[in-house]
Each structure stands twice: as C-alpha cells, then as structure tokens.
Amino acid sequence: MDESLKKELETTFRNVLVSLPEDDRMVVAASEETVLSILSFLKNKGYDHLELISCVDWIEEKKFELVYILTSYSEKEMRKHIILKTKISREKSEFKTAISVFENAEPYERELHELFGINFKGHPKLTHLFLERDYKIPPFRKDFDTREYVKEVFDKIPFVEDKK
C-alpha cells in the first residue's frame, strides 16, 4: 500500500491512525467528525466505490464501531481496500449519513439502523429493510437475548392442534 497516501492522510487530518497490515489493505482509524471528510477525500483520490458499511458492537466500551470499506473501480493499481473505522457512542447511537458522498450508502445505513439501531441523520428513509417485526432492542446488539426472544415470541404461538 502506498506510503504517500498514508502520509497525506496523517498530515491532512487530525486524530488519524493509519496502519498498513497487508499489501493491499490500509486501515484508517479516525475520529467521528473527520469521517465524512476522509471519505470524500478518498473518493477524490480515486477510491470511488463504497463496498460496505458495517458495524461492531463493543459493548464493554459502550461504543459502536462503524467500518467503511472503500475500493476503486476506475484505477487498476488502486484495486485495494481502505478500511475506515470510527467509534461512536453506544447510548446516543447517532451518526451522520454518508449518502452525500456515496449514494450507495443508503441501503447499508438502513440495514445498520435496522439491526443496530443507529440513527443516520439526514437519511431519507430509515425503515425496515429485512425484518418483518419491530424489536425493542435491535437484534444485532450484543445485549439482545435471542433465546429469551424466541421463548417470548415464537414459543408462545400455540400449535393449531391444541386449540380444539
């Protein structure tokens, strides 16, 4: 991975931790505020495709870690992954939407909203994407007790034969 890009990132943005764990991978840990500007910076550099947004629930730290994975379609030698991480507060669970930079962020953010309950401010349509039911605690959070939920919901539904 390009050392110059690393330098550039570190000099341009404050509170940025850039590491190069493998040849084709760069991990950027950034603070909450700088994420969007880094995204657009990288987009201008040629990393024009947002592959994925995912989330990790660090329940002990009380943080959600958002992970943006970028790559490039336009430049062949830039077909490498940049992993941009940021941690946000678990209680508040709010973040700015990245749609203004990458339009395809929309479904990913919707998904994260559905499964982790993160509110993306400015997102036009934060409704159900996959799930059919409303969950009190979003199901991918670590404090969601699936067994309890199954017992509460599915097991309470009676067999039809029982209802004579």
Place this chain on the structure above:
Amino acid sequence: MVNPSLLIAVPLAFAFSIPLFGLVSKKIGKYIPVVALLINVGISFILIPQILKKPAVVSIGGWSPPFCINLVVGPLGVFLVTLISSIGLLVAIYAISYIKEEPTEKYHMLFLLLITGATGIVLTGDIFNLFVFFEILCISSYALVAYNKDKEGTEAAMKYLIQGSVGSSFVLIGIALLYGMFGTLNMADIASRVTSADPTFLFISLAFLITGFGIEAAVFPLNAWLPDAHSSAPSSISAILSGIAIKTGVYGVARMIYTIFNADGILTFIAFLGLLTLLIGEMSAFRQNDIKRLLAYSSIGQIGLIVFALGIATSLGVFAGLFQIVSHALAKALLFLAAGYMIYRVGSKSIDSLSGLGRKMPLTSFAFTIGSFSLIGLPPFAGFISKFSIVYAAIQVKKPIFLVFVVIALIATVIEAGYFFKVVQNLYFKEGKNVDNVTETSGYIIVPMIILVISIIVIGIHPQFITGLLKGAAGELLGRTGYIGWVLGGS
C-alpha cells in the same frame, strides 16, 4: 325616367351641404350621407330595369355627343353605381356610430365626395371627366386615410398621395396623348376612331393609362400603397376603399382596354398580371398578424382574381370578373366592418388579441366568418359562384396557358383558405386573454353587417338576382360597337 345625373348631383350637393347643416346641429351631419345614399340607392334600383332595356346617354348642356360632357349609363354603369351606392349606404350607416373622432362632419363630407367620385367615374362618358372624378375620389381618400390623425395613418396617406399623384399624372399624360391624336375627349368617339391612329403612339397612351389606373386598381407591382392605406384608415373607409375605390380603378383599366383601345393583344398579359397580383397578395397576407393588414393584402389578392377574370375576355370571363367584384365588395366590406368593430372593442389590431371573441361578440364574429367563407369561395355563399364562374371561364377558353393560370389561381385559394380559417378559429376556438369586458356591437353597427351577411347568403343561394344585370354589364364591356352605337348613334 329619373335623370341619372342625379346620381352624381345628389351626393355632391349633400356633401357640400354638410357644413351648412353643421351650423344648425352638430349631430345632423352624420345622418346626411345616409339620406343621400338612400336616395342614390333608390334611383339606381329604379334605373336598373330601364337601363337593361335601353341604355341612357345623358348630355349635359344640351349638346349631343361627342361634343359635350355626357353621362353614359349602360348596364355596367348602373351595376357599378348600384354596388357603390349600396355599399356606401351600408358603410354610412355603420359610420353613424363608428366615427367618433372630431370633426365628424369633415369625415362625412369627404365620404360623400368619395362616393361622388366613384359614381362619376363609372357613369361618365368623357375621358377627361373621368380624370376629374378620379381625382375627386383619390383626393378624398387621401384625406380619409389620414383621418385618424395618427402617425401611421398620416404616413400611409402620404405614401398613398405620392403614388396616387404619379398615377393621376400618368392618366393625364395618357389623356393628353389621346387628345393630341384624336382631338376629342369623348370615349365613344375615341373608340370609334382608334383604328386610324399610329399603333405605337396609341399604345404609349394606353400604357400610361393602364399604369395610372392600375395604381388605383392595385395591380401588382403598382399596389404598394394599398396595405398601408387600407390598414391604417378608419375601418369604414377601409371597407369603402376595398369594396369600391379599387374597383373603380379596375373599371378604368377595363374601360380603356376593352372599349377605347380594343387592345386584345394585351389581355393575356393583363390576366397574367392579375394572377401575379393574386399570388403575391395571398402570400403576403399569409404571415400577417395585423388583422386589417391581412384583409388589405387579401384585397390585393382578390383584385388580382378580378383582373385575371377580366383578362380572360370571354363573356363568361367578364361576367365572372364582375360577379367577383360584387362578392368581393360585399365580403370585404363586411370583413372590414366586422374587424373594425372588433378592433374598436378589443383595442388591438393583432389577430391573437381577437381570440375568444366568438363568445363575446357572436353576431360580429358570425359576420366575419360568413365574410371569410365567402371570400374563400365556399358554398353556399356568393364567393363560391364567382369563383366557380372564374374557373369555368378560364377553362372554357381552352388555351393551355389559361389552364396553368387557373391551377395557380386555385393554389392561391389554398393559401387564402389557410389564413382566413386560422382567423376564424381564433375567433371561436381559442381562449381569449383580455376579452372579458368586451360586449356585442349594437344598433347602427350591426345593421349593415346583417344586411351584408344576408345579401352574401342570398346571392350565394340565388345568384339569379344579379346575373341578368351582370350579363348585361359584361355585354357592354365586350360589345364596344354597341357602346359606340349608344353614345354616337343618336347623332
């Protein structure tokens, strides 16, 4: 027997009496043309059956032709006089309430003078007298064109004046040449001796006369004054100019060619000229957005058609041409009157501003529609019969050149249909913008229009009303020996 000279005397006398009456009452002036022309219409209708039996020659001063100033009232003369006084009467009625700009008595006086001139032109048997009446007509029309005292009207009148003066002087030159050759001013006398003169000289005289009268007749390329003059004059005057004045020019040309010079050779050229006039008139009208200018250009076209028909020079052709004179006079007078009032109510001359008037002014719009349908030549209106006759006459001569002419003339009809139908649609089927406060015309305005509509329809359905007269008139134009006979035969 009524003395035909009354036809000239009455309007002339009334014309000059208008200022006198004006001393008595301001209001009375506008009714005088109506009275005068009513008398004229009466006289001419009384005259028609008599004249058709036997033409009248009225000598003034007790001398017999060719030594005196005389009036020759043949079928052609009486036909045109009837037309002139009828249209004049209707326009006069219209003008009673249409003309509001002071000094109205001047308008009415000039108007009557114009009618006098026109009547004199068609009745006189003396070529210099013809010139004099022609000047009366022209000068009063110059003044009337500028009557509105706006820039446009003055400019148009100025242009008209210049060209008209050129025409008048040409006529005068032509007459002088004739007088030099023959020493007489009596038309019949000249006609009877025309073969004895040098043809080149004779032709030069004819050329001057054709050009001179041609300017009034608005034949291409002598018609440049017409669009301006007709469109900027008051609408009643436009109606008179289109309906009557230019026809007198045509009468002059026809009289010269047919009766005096017997110039058969030039007739095809005249027909061609008519055709050219027709085409150029219609083409120019096509893109107009000024309704009066459109009508003026259409007048050029129609005059072209009349000249074309007269150039066919068969009895049917002349008949058709005269019929076209009638139908055009009726229709165009109607159109100008209707358009005039619409413009008055809407306050704009552009066609677009007339949109939606069909609902607000139903009668006026209806009149306009009938007028334009008649002009296009749709049955059952008068224009159809005349157009049919013209086509029939043109094909009947069986000359290939005339076949070509008639095809071109018919194509010009399509162009005419194109713009007239557009205007009609504008009236009825488009949403009006600023027509909410427009109301229907009333009283003196609507009467002449209704009479014109009725006469267009009646003549269209029952052309026999006028065919007899027209046949006689055509006979007079073509039968020059007969004409000479009437005038000179008595001596």
Place this chain on the structure above:
Amino acid sequence: MVIKAVWIIVLPIIAFIIGVFFLGLSRKVIARIHRRYGPPIYQPVIDLIKLMNQKSISHGRLFDMGVILSLAGSIVLVLFIPFGGIAPLSGSGDFLVVLYLMLLAPLGVALSGGEGANPNISIGISRKMMLSLGYEVPLLFSILAVMTYYKTTSLVEITKAQQHLSWGVIYLPLPAIAYFMILPAMLGIRPFDIVSAPQEISSGPSVEYGGRYLALMTVEHAFHTFIVLALFVDLFLGGGNPFTFFVKMLVVFLLGLFIHAVFPRFRIDQAIKYCWKWPSILALAGLVIAYVVA
C-alpha cells in the same frame, strides 16, 4: 350427409387423441433425449383428470368464457382442415376462413388472461402477439405461395392436387422449408417458448390458470399441435389417407421435437428478427417463384 355428421363428431375426438398422444410422446421423447426415463406416455391424461378435479379460482365471467372460446375455436378449426382427405366442414370455409379461425384461440386466451389482471399474463400475451407478428410474415408468404401455385384458396383442392407423390414440398421446397423453420414458433416450443417462459414470467398467459382452466388450455394446446401439423401435411406433404397422414404428422412432429429438446430459448427480439430474416427470405423467394411459374 350422415357420414358427414358422424365425421363431425368423430374428427375432434381423433384430433384430441392424437393431440394428447403427441403431448405425452413429446414428454417421453424429450426425457429420453435427456437420458431420463420419463413419464408414462399417458401422463397428460392423468394430469388432465387431476386438473379437472382441482378447485381453481376464477377472475370473472370473461376469464371463463375466454378459455371456452379458445378451445371451441380450436375444435372448430379441426373440422375445416382436411385430415387424410376428411374435412367435414371444408365446404363452409376455405383457407382464408381457416387463417381467421386460427385467431379465435389466441383471442380467447388473450381476453381471459386480460381479465386475469396479472402483468405476467399481459407480458406473455404481448410476447405471443409479437411472436405471431414475427412468424406470420414467413407463414403468409409460404401460404400465399401455395395458394398462388395451386390457384385456389380451398384446402381440399390443394390437398387433392398433391395426390400420387406430387407433394407440395417437391414443387415448393422453399416455402416448405420456411414453414418448417417457423414450426416451433407456431407450436410454442423451444427455441420459441418465449410466450410461456416459466423461468421469466411464470408461464405467461397461464399464470392464473389452475384446475379446469389449465385442463382446457392443455387440451387446446393438444388441438393446436394437431392443427399446425395437419396444416403442414396438407400443404406440403400431400395429405394421404388417415393413417399415412398420421405418420406424416408424427414425422414432422418428431423433427420439431428434436429441435425443442436441445435448443435454449430465444429472446423475443431475437425471435422476431430470426423470423423476419431467413424464413421470410426463403418464403418470399418461394412466393416469387410460384408467382412466376403459376
């Protein structure tokens, strides 16, 4: 007269049997080409019996009537097409009538499907219409070539003129080839099963059909197969007595089946372009030749 009346009753039954036999046969043959064992040859009969006993749904009166009209149209058509010289109603309508009666079946399906109110049906019917516009060009060329050549519009006359091995295919090879090239399209089998493409539009016009509706449509398909094949045999293979006629039909059908078994499906625009290219050129050439010769 009596014989005619008997034939009027018997002929549709024969056509039904042959048509259903062809349906079963096609499944079996294709299975064997696929190296499968395949269903029993009478499997379509089982399917029909089952379908008649299912409780299907209906979308309205037209939904029912369309299906009935469709099948009735096909049955009537059978009476107009000579089968081995037997054509009880051929005196009441010539080839032109047959061409127009062939419209009844698709019209019925189209109407019924229209009331089915399912876009898949609409797409299927739209494809059917477009496909028929495609194959109708070569079909009409070849049919007109035949009619021009034999100077008649009567199917019976055309068949009669081909007695004693003077088959149409010998004198009019190009139209015959063209007709054969579009035969799969007329039968609605691969590579032209665009209309009912189950994987794209869930079997198209018959999306909403189940039970007796589907049964009638299957029977209609059987009749349709019979009609198309019989027409081919009548026009180009010289008719013959009922038995040879059947054999000729069988041969043509098997040839078509082999194509069906191994080809993938065209896209609709490819199908139309195909129809308008080679079959049309061949048939047009045939028509020109027939026009000049006759």
Place this chain on the structure above:
Amino acid sequence: MQLITILIVAFLGAGIVYLIGKISGKARDILAVLASLIVVILVSLAYNQKIYTSFYPLPFLNLSLTLRIDPLSWFFAIAVAGIGFLSILFSLEYMKHYQKLDFYYSMMLFVNAGMLGVVLSADFLSLYIFWEIMSWSTYLLISYKGGKAVGAGLKYIVMSTVGSIAMLFAIVSLYTSYGTLEFSSLASLLQTASSGYILFLLIMFIIGFGIKNAIWPLHTWLPDAHAEAVSPFSAVLSGILVRIGIYGFVLVMYSIVGLNLLHKLGYGLLNFNYILCWIGAISIIIGTFIALLQDDDKRLLAWHAIGQGGYMILGISFGTTLGIAGGIFHTLNHCIYIALLFLVTGAVEYRTGGVRDLNQLGGLIKKMPVTFIGGLIGISGLIGIPLTNGFVSKWLIYKTLIMEKHPFLAFVALIGTWGTILSVYKFLHNIFLGQLPEKYKDVKEVPWAMRLPMIILTSVIILFGILPGIPLNVISGIERSFGIKPLSTIIFGMPREIGELNIINILAAIVVAGVFIYLIFSLSTRSRRVNQYDNYAAGSFIPKDKYQYSVRFYDPVYRIIGPYLRDVVDDFYYWLVEKSKSFFQGVRQIYTGNVNTYALYILLFLAFLIITKIGWGLW
C-alpha cells in the same frame, strides 16, 4: 320530392336546433334527436326506389342542380343517417359538460345534411356544393374543442381545400367538355373520351376524394383531427364522413367512367387499377403499423381508419364483382365498428374524466361491462374475427386479391390484419383488462343514452357478421346498377361457385363446440371467484396500482420497427409549409415600406410596357 324533403328536414333541422337552443336546452336535445331520427326514417323509406329530381335551376350557367337515389346512394345515405342519429343520441349525455351546445348540435346536423346532400346528388355541381358545405362544417366541428383541436382543424381544412380545388378543376373541365354535369349523361358521354383525359379526371378526383378518404400520402390530417374532435363526432368523422371519399371513388370509377374505360388505362403492370391498389396497400401498412405505436386511444383508432381505408381501396380498385362488393361492404362495416369504437372511447372518457392515455387506464371491464362488450365486438369487427361483419368483407377482398393473382397485395392485406390485431388488442387490454387503478374504483357504467347507441351498433356488427346476405344483397343491387355482374349471395354467406364461406355452419360449429365445452367445464370442480388483488405476485401481496403491464406494450417490436415507422409524408408537408412560410415572408419583402421603391416599381412597370411594345412589338 322525397329527396328534397330529406334534405330540407336535414338542413332546416340544423337551423332550428340552433335557434331553439337559445330558448331551451332540453327542447334542443329532443329536437336534434328527432330531426336525425326523421332523416333515418325518410331515408329508409326510400329503399329500392329510383328517383331523379331536379330541384334548383342555375340558368346563367345553363345548369340545374339535381338529386337522385339509386342503390349506391341509398346505401351510403342510410349509413350516414344511421351513424348520425346514433352519435347524436350518444351526445345527449356525453356532451352535457361542454359549452356551446347549440352550435355543436346544429353543426352535427349540418354535417349530416351535407353528407346526405353529397350522396344524394345527381350531378357534380350539387355534389361539389354539398361537399364543400360538409367540409367547412366539419372543420368547425373538429376545432370545436379548442386547444390542440385548433391546429388539427386547420390542417384538415387546408388539405381539404386542396382536395376541393382538384375536384373543382375536374368538374369544370368536365362541364366545359361536355356541357353537362349530370352523372347519367356524363356516363354515356365519357365513353368516347380519350384515355389521357379519363386519367386526368381520375387523378383529380382521386386527389379530391382521396384527401377526405385519407389514403396515403394524403392522410396526414386524419390522426390529429380524429384525436382532437369530441368523441361522438369522431365516430361520425371516422365512420362515415371519411368514407364519403369511397363513395366518390366508386361513383367516379364505376358509375361514371365505367369498367371498360378503366381497363384501358395503362399498359401491363403500370395500369391505373394496379397503382391505386398499391396506394391502398401502402395505406394499410402505414396506417396499421403506425397505429401500433400510439398511446392515445383515439389516435390509435384514427390510424386504423387510414389503414382500413386501404382495404376498401384494395377492394374497389380491382373492378371485379367480388372486389367491389368487398370494398363497399367493408366501407359499411368500417363505418359501423369504428363508430362503435369511438363511442366506446367516448364512454371511457366520459367516466374517467377525459383520460385518453392508454397507459393510465385499465381494468374497466368490471365497472363498465356493456362498454367493454362494445369494445370487444368493435375490435373483433376491425380485425375481422369470424362471426363479425368485418370478416366477410375482408374475406371478399382477400379472395379477390388471390383470385386476381396478386399474392403480394394479399400479403400486405393479411399482414396488415396482424398489425391491426396487435394494436387493437393493446387498445382493449389497456383500457378494459388488467388491474383497475384505485382512482377508478367508483367508476360506473355509462347512462342509457350512451349505452343504447353502443348496443345497437354492437348488434348490427353481429347481425351483419352472421347474416352478411342482408347488406350484400343491397350491394349486388349497386353492382347491377353499374352494369357489372352482380354478386350472387345467400343469406349466410357465399354460394359455392364463388367460394367456400358459410357463416351459419361456422356459427353452428362454434356454438356447439362452445356449449359442449361449457358442459364439461361446468361439470368439473367448481372454481372460486376471487378479486383482482388476489393474484400471483411471486409470493408477495400485489403492489396496488403498480401491478399492470401496459406502458410500451410491444416494446421489442417498437424497438425493431419503430425507427422505420415515421410518418414521412407528414414531416414532408410540415417541411413544405415551413419553407413556403419563409418564402412568403420573402415575397412580402416586395413591399419595402419605402415610397421611393414604390415609385420605382411604377416607373419600371410603365417602362416595361412601352419597351416591350417598341422593342419587341409584343402586344
């Protein structure tokens, strides 16, 4: 006298209706219906009569206007009167929300009167007069709605004027050559005319009648006019007014010029009939296939009116017994089914608030069953499905083409039918079938005054489809009057010597088969009735208002043939108009506004006259 009465009733009716309308709307409606009904009765009373009256002399032209009734004119007169009556009946409800109704009804009657005059005329002058009356009243009615209709009306009337002048030219030339304009005398006088003259006459008349009849390449006014006129008038316009052109063709070609002369025109393949045939064929292709691309239902039908006109031309241009019968019969059939279809679109417009866009409708069958049946039977007639009237006439035309050895024309005609099927199915499907949009949930069937005309027309289509002998009998009378071997008919179809067609057998077979299948159908397990929302949608419940396939219904075909299907002629006309406009503008520049130039013109003119005399001695 009888004929004069008909015309007087027709024309006076128009006038009185207008005046009454100023007093009471109700009385006007009743009177309009009555007037048209009386005309129907009067015309039907004239059946099988031969009348010839001179009603108006024009002595200065040495002519008199005459009327006549013979099989041909009766045939067209009854069609005119019938369609006129039904569309006025339909208007009662349909037009309620429009303004200027006095004008509308009066003009409807006026157009009818004009058409009646055209078909009853016995000489060319009266024909021309009524023709023109018909033309300008049509123009007023087309423009009636305002908006886009204005352009359509203008286009119509300008083209119509072109046709009229061509016709006028021919008529006048006939009159100068023969001194009479009566059909009967001309028919005998023309037998000695030269081929060139006949050809000239025919071409002029074909331009005249062809513009009305909208044959290619004179068709371009029609789609606009049909689409923009109000629907009841579209029915009249497309049903019968346009077909007066066919009347003209038949009249000129067979009643006046006659078969013998027609056959002499031209050499080999380049003869008159054959060229006319190809014009008809091109009309078919252009009409039916451009109709395929239309999304406006009335425009679609309008293009079909052009296409079906091609069939009529194909039929009549051959001059055989079968062909003429087919052509004339098709004219009648076309007038019935196209009128019905326009009424159907009118009914749909009426209930949906003027929606004409095929992409926005759907599923109306549940709400408007009678209208649907009208539409279904109408398109069946248009396609020519057996048991509807269109079938028999098309059969006659195809038969002619094949028997006369014109397989290529037959191909065009048949493939045109396929184009027709495609587009009219789209018409039916997009309006009536498929999912009903939510916004039309409360749509009701149209009122009886609108239903009745549709029902009548529908039953006539079926009646003539099953018993084609009724109209064909009249048509063979027409042929007899032309001196052509008349078509021998039986009530159910054709006798054996003409061809194999027996509708009653087909009907019986279909009915028996249908009943039999219905029995089997009802014997098997009953089905459950579900509504349109209970539908297969790949496992989900259907998305409302989005579950309809109607936009670009034949998209792949559009993509293949769309680029070739432009109305080139229309483009050319527009180009011509644009060019001539700028040319006219140039001509107008002669009047420069500068008086010096004008004086120069005058001098030049004088100089020209004198120079030509002195220099060349021209005059």
Place this chain on the structure above:
Amino acid sequence: MDRTSIKKWFKAPDKMGHKYSLWAVYFCTGCGIIEVPPVITSRWDAERFGVIPVATPRQANLFLITGYVSLKTLKAIIRTYELMPDPKYTVGFGSCPINGGMYWDSYNTIKHLDKYIPVDGWISGCMPRPEAIFIAVTHLWTMIDKGMATGYIKYREKYRYYRQNQEKLFGKLEWPPLYPMEDKNG
C-alpha cells in the same frame, strides 16, 4: 405403484389423479432447494413419478418447504399456499421447518412451520438425500389413498387459528382472509 390399475382409475379418478400428477411449486425457501434440481433432472428424474415443477402456485398441488423459514419467507409461503388450488399437499423438507433446526434460537426464523400452515408430512435430515423426496412422494401417495393428506381441509376448518398465529407474527396482514373467520366446528 398402482398407476396402471384401470379399476382404481374408475373407482376414484380424482384421488388417482392427485396421486400421480403432483406438480410442485418452484419455490426456493432455503438451502434445501439445492437438492431439488438433481431430483427433477436427469440424475433422479422425478417426472417418471409425475412430479414436475411448475412456475406458479395456481397450477401446483405440492408445496415443498425446502429449508429454514425466515419471517419474510413465511409471508411468501403463506401467500403462495393460499394461492394454490385445493387439494394441495405441503411437505416440510429438512429439519429447519420442523423445529427450527440449527436456527432454533434465531430471532428471525420461525421454529414450527405447522403453526402457520398445515403440513402433511416431513422429511427429516440436514440435508435429506434426493431419494428422500421420492420416499416422501410415495408416502404421500399412500396418505392420499387413505385420505390422510387433509392439510388443506384442516386449513379451511381451522383457518381462524392459523390466521391468528400468522397475525401474531406479522401484525395485520395486507390481504383479506381466505376463508370466513368463523370456526365451523365451533
């Protein structure tokens, strides 16, 4: 296999028809569908038993639930099941529809399919072999023969309870009830 027994055909043509013409709806519910293509193509050739896949539930009478059922899938399954014409037979394929299988504690996968629609038979295993499908089919034949495959009747009779169960999961369903909600047997 009594497919050729004429006597039976005359005695009960409907039963025989349903038995030997099982048309399966082509519906991929879960991973088990991977076993179906071999079954219907050359390797195992289900067509010889009259089993063919069809494209729309309107034509089908055999419903194979092949794998785990998530909530979204369940909705589609119910919809599809209701579209199928009577008589119809449901077979749960694999362990997931039976009791949730390896998704027994998933927040979004139902555990017992037969709480929501009636199931006529189960094929256990994870995955069952293709042959198991044939065993199921022959078993179904027996059940049809003996009149035991009555899931569709049960659905009609107990529709109220099924609908209740379904609505417990989904809230109010978009489509109206298939049968009247009154319980016939009380």
